[in-house]
Structures are given as structure tokens and as C-alpha cells.
Amino acid sequence: xxxxxxxxxxxxxxxxxxxxxxxxxxxxxxxxxxxxxxxxxxxxxxxxxxxxxxxxxxxxxxxxxxxxxxxxxxxxxxxxxxxxxxxxxxxxxxxxxxxxxxxxxxxxxxxxxxxxxxxxxxxxxxxxxxxxxxxxxxxxxxxxxxxxxxxxxxxxxxxxxxxxxxxxxxxxxxxxxxxxxxxxxxxxxxxxxxxxxxxxxxxxxxxxxxxxxxxxxxxxxxxxxxxxxxxxxxxxxxxxxxxxxxxxxxxxxxxxxxxxxxxxxxxxxxxxxxxxxxxxxxxxxxxxxxxxxxxxxxxxxxxxxxxxxxxxxxxxxxxxxxxxxxxxxxxxxxxxxxxxxxxxxxxxxxxxxxxxxxxxxxxxxxxxxxxxxxxxx
Numbered sequence: 001x002x003x004x005x006x007x008x009x010x011x012x013x014x015x016x017x018x019x020x021x022x023x024x025x026x027x028x029x030x031x032x033x034x035x036x037x038x039x040x041x042x043x044x045x046x047x048x049x050x051x052x053x054x055x056x057x058x059x060x061x062x063x064x065x066x067x068x069x070x071x072x073x074x075x076x077x078x079x080x081x082x083x084x085x086x087x088x089x090x091x092x093x094x095x096x097x098x099x100x101x102x103x104x105x106x107x108x109x110x111x112x113x114x115x116x117x118x119x120x121x122x123x124x125x126x127x128x129x130x131x132x133x134x135x136x137x138x139x140x141x142x143x144x145x146x147x148x149x150x151x152x153x154x155x156x157x158x159x160x161x162x163x164x165x166x167x168x169x170x171x172x173x174x175x176x177x178x179x180x181x182x183x184x185x186x187x188x189x190x191x192x193x194x195x196x197x198x199x200x201x202x203x204x205x206x207x208x209x210x211x212x213x214x215x216x217x218x219x220x221x222x223x224x225x226x227x228x229x230x231x232x233x234x235x236x237x238x239x240x241x242x243x244x245x246x247x248x249x250x251x252x253x254x255x256x257x258x259x260x261x262x263x264x265x266x267x268x269x270x271x272x273x274x275x276x277x278x279x280x281x282x283x284x285x286x287x288x289x290x291x292x293x294x295x296x297x298x299x300x301x302x303x304x305x306x307x308x309x310x311x312x313x314x315x316x317x318x319x320x321x322x323x324x325x326x327x328x329x330x331x332x333x334x335x336x337x338x339x340x341x342x343x344x345x346x347x348x349x350x351x352x353x354x355x356x357x358x359x360x361x362x363x364x365x366x367x368x369x370x371x372x373x374x375x376x377x
Contacts, residue, residue: 013033014346021037021278022118022121022235023037024116025110026073026115027114029073029112031057032110034049040093042093043095055070058070062089062091063097063299065090066092069089072087072105073116076116078114083107088127089103090099099122100122102123104120105119134233160238164237165239171240185309191237195281205261219348220258221256221257221376222263223254223256224255224256224257224300225253228267228302230264231264231268232248232267234268235272237270242283243283245283245284245286246271247287248289250289251289255289255291256373257374258347259371262346263347265339266340269337269340271304274308278306278307278308279308280308283307284306285306286303286305287305288302288305289301291373298375299349299350302368303366303367303368303369304367309362317355318352319338320338320352321338347372348372349369349370349371349372350369351369353368
């Protein structure tokens, strides 16, 4: 229904001048009528507004919202009945201050032709309150997920540590029954000692990660090859009952990357998965390193290639996210790799998974890491 305002214009003016909302009639791109509230809100005087040329009122609309609002005005003035009657946008006062407006519009007949009748009021405080609520909600959601991540990291890696200790104790018990050389006993004891110390370090690392919400995690220069060798030694000591062959294709003897002590956890998690999820008599792992340029950044790329059971295509993405943590499949890789992804991203790096043999996931996986090169300032 289109209302004819001509018949009751005098009564209309009496009512609108008392209104607390801005009221405007736009026709041919000009403000044919406006009440005093509009001048108070925009900061422009009535004389200035009356001198505006067609569509000059667009200068009161925020640039990014201008095209949409002008299109709405054109359609309304043309009598288009499909135009939304309610919308909000950002406006600009005469002094340059940006504020939010909620507008209700209706096509009317003014002096025998269609016009756009608008009622608007400022909603800046409401918008700011809504945004603050969203930010608060996001902050607490982030804090919750961060806490879940710390818990997962602690449980996962402590479990690995205790498992290694348990295996060592079993071997120690066998050794007590068939002891031949004290050197064997000393090595088992050394393994347990290292694992206990590692447990202490894990607690320290969790404490560092828990500060991510309040402070940036400490990033420093890391010798990639040194950490890689430590991780390989840890894996071989932890799985002495398995035949493990690990080959490193070294690009450079000195590869410095951005990271911290958690990088060793990254390497160990990947290698542990390669051993645990492998049904072959001999676990084969090839670690390739090279240097690449991507997005104007120099990275060292590492490829951890194994001959394990692999990961189906549809799960390659999910194992890197917490969405896979509840998976009850026998693969069980989701937790470790999701932690790896979190740590790598904190270092400014990237991770993704491919098949060792293209289009045949059952032949093993290739875990790709990109670590930013450390450049001293």
C-alpha cells in the first residue's frame, strides 16, 4: 500500500516536529522535508541541507555503505515495492564522526509522485554494546579452547613419556632375570632417567603455552638439525623393540628456524605416529629438508615420509583439527597431529599431509612442515 501524504501534510508536520527520531521525505535525490531531529543528529543546519544538490546527501553516508544506501533510495523513489523497509548503516556527522543509524522506509505519494519516506534513529551505543558482547564471547570461547589444548598436550605427551617408562621397566624386569652385563642395566636406567626429566620439561612447556592468551609465546633461534637428531635418538630409545630405519636428507648442515623447545615435541609426535601406526617388520622413515620461498617468506620445508598404514583422503584434514579428537577408529592420529598443527602455527609455520605414494594412502604418509627461517636483526 502506498500512502498519500498530500492530504494531511499540516497534521504530519505538527507531529513530526515533536518526534525524537529523524524524519525525511526524499524525492528526486533532494530532501523535500526533514524535521529538526535530523539537523541535531547530522550537525548540518536546515539552511545547509536545503542548499544540497540532488543526491548530495550521500556525503552523510559512510563510504563503504554509500552504494547500498543510494541504491535503496533510488528504488524507493521509483516506487519499487521489493526494497527492504528496514536496514542499518554507518553515517558521518558534519564534524567527521562516524555513527550508526537504523532506518525504516516506505514509499509514499508526495505532491502527486512517488517519494521515499524515512524514519531513522541513532543506534551507535547498541552496535557498540553488541560488538562488545561478541568480542567477549569470542574471548571466552578462545580461552576455553586454549585450555582444552593445554590439557590435550599435557595428557598426550605425558602418556608417551609414561609409556616409554613402562616399556623400560618391563625390559628391566626381564634383565633382572637374565642379567648378563651391567651396561645393559645402566642403559635402561638412563632411559628412565631421561624420561623423568622429559616429564618435568613437559610441565614447563605446558606452562609456557598457557601464557599464549596473555603474552606472545617466546620465539627464538633454533638449530633445526640439532632438534631433529635429538628427536630421532628419543624415538629409537623409546621403541627399542622395533626395527626402525630413519634416514635424513640434509639440505644444509646449519638450518636456523623460528621456534622454541616445543619444536622437539613436534618432531617427536610425528615420529611416534610413524612408528605406532606401522604394521611392517621394519619401520622406514625418510626425512627430507629443503629451502623454499613462499608468500615473500623463506621457509625450511621438512617432509616426514613413512611406510605406515596411511590416512584416508577424507581424514587428512580432520586429523589436523580438534574435530577428529573423538574419533574411535584404530588410527588415533588426530590428537598428536592437532597439537603439532597448533604449535607450528604459533611459530608462523604450516603443516599438511599427503600420501607417500600418490593416490594410494595405504602405502604411508608424507607429513609436510614449513618453518620460517630465522634471520637475526
